[in-house]
Amino acid sequence: MIEIRAPKNQQEWDKYYQLRWEVLRKPWNQPIGSEKDTSEDTSIHFMALNEQNEILGVCRLQKNSETEGQIRFMAVSKNAQGKGIGKLLIKAAEKKAIELGINTIILQARENAVPFYISCKYEIVEKTFVLFDTIQHYLMTKKL
Numbered sequence: 001m002i003e004i005r006a007p008k009n010q011q012e013w014d015k016y017y018q019l020r021w022e023v024l025r026k027p028w029n030q031p032i033g034s035e036k037d038t039s040e041d042t043s044i045h046f047m048a049l050n051e052q053n054e055i056l057g058v059c060r061l062q063k064n065s066e067t068e069g070q071i072r073f074m075a076v077s078k079n080a081q082g083k084g085i086g087k088l089l090i091k092a093a094e095k096k097a098i099e100l101g102i103n104t105i106i107l108q109a110r111e112n113a114v115p116f117y118i119s120c121k122y123e124i125v126e127k128t129f130v131l132f133d134t135i136q137h138y139l140m141t142k143k144l
């Protein structure tokens, strides 16, 4: 059974950011700290926990306006990928977004993750930026 909720103590926050860094930053030799931005305090955080309380995945929802939300920092640990955890995180973020009155989600998808977001019913809007000189991103969107 996978539980999706926000971190609730310092140890969980540390593990939450650690997973983000390991999946989204470490492979490109980015320093610890580079996994955070200036919107952490105002965003809504989600993590997936297994029955042993291990954190297997994370994502973040931020409110861009009254009606638009943005999902960022979506990461599932390598060993847990392909088992439906990413989809559970997206569903939890979308449910929360609807509760907040958000009707559109946007996100910047890494090229490797585009098929995942398509399977979650997101559509490509346009090709956008290249991160760390290698990772092409695509702006994607979904109406809730």
Ligand SMILES: CC(C)(COP(=O)(O)OP(=O)(O)OC[C@H]1O[C@@H](n2cnc3c(N)ncnc32)[C@H](O)[C@@H]1OP(=O)(O)O)[C@@H](O)C(=O)NCCC(=O)NCCS
Pocket: 023, 024, 073, 074, 075, 076, 077, 080, 081, 082, 083, 084, 085, 086, 087, 088, 108, 109, 110, 112, 113, 115, 116, 117, 119, 120
């Ligand atoms: C992309 C990522 C978040 C997806 O999470 P996940 O837990 O592995 O994905 P799920 O198991 O929930 O997959 C859900 C669906 O997406 C599909 N999917 C996932 N990755 C896919 C891929 N690379 N190619 C094709 N389909 C894919 C699955 O087949 C599944 O489809 P289904 O529901 O029809 O069976 C995860 O693999 C990851 O963290 N990757 C590395 C970091 C990254 O790129 N993050 C995204 C930054 S924008």
